[in-house]
Amino acid sequence: MLKRYAVSLISALVLLSLILGGCGSSGDKLPTVKIGEVTRSVFYAPEYVAIEKGFFKEEGLNVELQTTPGGDKTMTALLSGAIDVALVGAETSIYVHQQGAEDPVINFAQLTQTDGTFLVSREEMSDFDWSKVKGSVFLGQRKGGMPQMAGEFTLKKHEIDPHNDLELIQNIEFANIAAAFASGTGQFVQLFEPQASIIEAEGKGHVVASFGTESGKLPYTVFMTKQSYIKDNQQVVQKFTNAIHKAQLWVQEHSPEETAKTISPFFKDSDQAILASAVKRYLEQGSYAESPALTDSAWNNLLDIMESAGELKERVPAEKLVDNTFADSAVASDK
Numbered sequence: 001m002l003k004r005y006a007v008s009l010i011s012a013l014v015l016l017s018l019i020l021g022g023c024g025s026s027g028d029k030l031p032t033v034k035i036g037e038v039t040r041s042v043f044y045a046p047e048y049v050a051i052e053k054g055f056f057k058e059e060g061l062n063v064e065l066q067t068t069p070g071g072d073k074t075m076t077a078l079l080s081g082a083i084d085v086a087l088v089g090a091e092t093s094i095y096v097h098q099q100g101a102e103d104p105v106i107n108f109a110q111l112t113q114t115d116g117t118f119l120v121s122r123e124e125m126s127d128f129d130w131s132k133v134k135g136s137v138f139l140g141q142r143k144g145g146m147p148q149m150a151g152e153f154t155l156k157k158h159e160i161d162p163h164n165d166l167e168l169i170q171n172i173e174f175a176n177i178a179a180a181f182a183s184g185t186g187q188f189v190q191l192f193e194p195q196a197s198i199i200e201a202e203g204k205g206h207v208v209a210s211f212g213t214e215s216g217k218l219p220y221t222v223f224m225t226k227q228s229y230i231k232d233n234q235q236v237v238q239k240f241t242n243a244i245h246k247a248q249l250w251v252q253e254h255s256p257e258e259t260a261k262t263i264s265p266f267f268k269d270s271d272q273a274i275l276a277s278a279v280k281r282y283l284e285q286g287s288y289a290e291s292p293a294l295t296d297s298a299w300n301n302l303l304d305i306m307e308s309a310g311e312l313k314e315r316v317p318a319e320k321l322v323d324n325t326f327a328d329s330a331v332a333s334d335k
Contacts, residue, residue: 030057030060030061030062031060031061031062031233031236032061032062032063032064033056033061033062033063033064033084033085033236033240034063034064034066034082034083034084034085035047035063035064035065035066035083035084035085035086035087035223036066036067036068036074036077036078036082036083036085036086036087036088037065037066037067037068037074037086037087037088038067038068038069038070038071038074038086038087038088038089038221039067039069039174040067040266040267041116041192041193042192042193042194042263042267042275042278042279042282043112043116043192043193043221043282043287044087044111044112044221045251045259045263045279045282045288046111046244046247046248046250046251046288047065047087047111047244047247048262048263048265048266049247049250049251049259049262049263050243050244050246050247051063051065052262052263052265053246053247053250053262055242055243055244055246055247055250056239056240056243058243058246059239059240059242059243060239061236061239061240061243063240066083068083069174069175070174071088071089071091071092071145074086074087074088074092075088075092075095075096075105078105078224078225078226079096079101079103079105079226084225084229084233085223085224085225085229085240086105086223086224086225087111087221087222087223088221088222088224089145089146089220089221089222090107090110090146090218090219090220090221090222090224090294090299090302090321091144091145091146091149091302091306091311092105092224093105093106093107093222093224093321094306094312094316094321095144095311097316097320097321098313098314103226103227103228104226104227104320104321105224105225105226105227105321106224106225106226106227106230106321106322106323107219107222107223107224107294107321107322107323108222108223108224108225108230108237108241108292108322108323108324108325108326108327109222109223109240109241109244109245109292109326109327109330110219110221110222110223110289110291110292110293110294110327111221111222111223111244111248111288111289111292112220112221112282112287112288112289113217113218113219113220113286113287113288113289113298114212114213114215114216114217114218114220114285114286114287115146115147115150115151115211115212115214115215115218115220116147116192116193116212116220116221116282116287117141117147117150117151117190117191117192117210117211117212118190118191118192118193118196118207118209118210118211118212118281119133119188119189119190119207119208119209119210119211120181120188120189120190120191120196120199120200120205120206120207120208121187121188121205121206121208122181122186122187122188122204122205122206123187123206124206125206125208128208128209130155130158130160130209131158131160133155133158133160133166133188134160134165134166135165135166136166136167136186136187136188137166137167137169137185137186137187137188138162138166138167138168138169138186138187138188138189138190139169139172139177139180139181139185139186139188139189139190140152140162140168140169140170140190141170141174141177141190142170142174143170144309144311146218146220146305147190147192147211148170148190148309149305149306149308149309149311150211150212150215150218150220150305151190151211152308152309153215153304153305153308153309154211154214154215156308157214169185169186172185177189177190177191177195178191178195178198178199181199181204181205182199182202182204182205189205190211193277193278193281193282194267194270194274194275194277194278196278196281197274197277197278197281198274201271201274207281210281210285212285212287213285215301215305216301217286217295217297217298217301218298218299218301218302218305219294219298219299219302219322220287222294223240223241223244223292225237230323237326238326238329238330240326241292241326241327241329241330242329242330242333244292244330245291245292245327245330245331245334246334248288248289248290248291248292249290249334251279251283251288252283252288252290256276256277256279256280256283257272257276259276259279260272260275260276260278260279263275291327291331292326292327292330292331293324293327293328293331294318294322294324294327296318299318299322300318303315303316
């Protein structure tokens with residue numbers, strides 16, 4: 001009797017160990033990548049799709065996403081090791097390079113490939129012409145950031161001096177720009193989605209032009225990390241890039257409404273129709289990159305825009321701060 005009891009107990013313990021072993025092989029044992037995004041934005045839809053559709057889990061990764069408002073805060077978090085990967089404008093990696101960083105920040109997977117802002121007019125302008133911006137009160141973006149640099153680049157392209165031909169307001173916090181315009185400040189404003197669609201829906205403004213279309217292709221928002229992290233975590237970086245590419249393709253292959261529904265947990269207070277409108281605008285102008293690889297032509301366009309804004313000390317070759325190895329592999333494995 002005692003022998004039978006002992007055998008049963010051992011069998012139970014073995015079964016329990018197998019069950020616990022099975023539990024241990026789930027997500028809590030996967031490598032974790034801490035992502036810091038510069039802001040929460042519909043512009044980053046493929047990132048949220050990768051999380052919601054389980055593409056990171058399929059690649060054997062856990063991700064922890066946090067929003068670190070502002071490029072400077074995001075880069076500080078990356079350099080200090082508080083996050084592993086930053087989603088921020090490629091210009092920040094150049095700023096770090098210009099400061100002589102010993103452990104350079106490397107761009108390895110592009111998420112967006114155009115500027116994401118739109119020109120919103122207080123008045124409806126079916127016959128909009130850029131000359132109408134001259135002499136106006138214009139709510140711009142933060143000095144040195146890509147939205148403002150792309151905005152100024154576009155204005156100059158249309159022979160408008162942003163600092164002499166209009167009253168440029170740049171002292172309003174990013175999160176408060178749309179509210180400032182809605183309350184009556186400015187005749188024109190430079191806005192991301194979904195704020196542009198919200199302003200239109202409320203009847204307080206009208207989208208009349210796209211800075212993304214006007215300023216051309218550039219590595220606008222990119223996943224980047226320290227060179228030392230890539231050296232020590234090559235498989236993790238590859239898996240991460242694979243997941244992002246899966247999400248990029250998913251967004252291209254699905255309707256704006258489907259994408260809006262998928263990313264809605266990240267925008268709990270947003271109307272589904274507004275989200276879909278924002279996604280649709282970005283899809284139509286090709287803002288969501290279809291490949292995570294950064295092209296030389298887009299990188300050179302970025303340098304041109306930074307140079308025009310007076311923010312570039314010297315032109316930095318793409319090969320110094322871009323590693324397309326993981327992006328190329330992700331694209332090749334999909335074929």
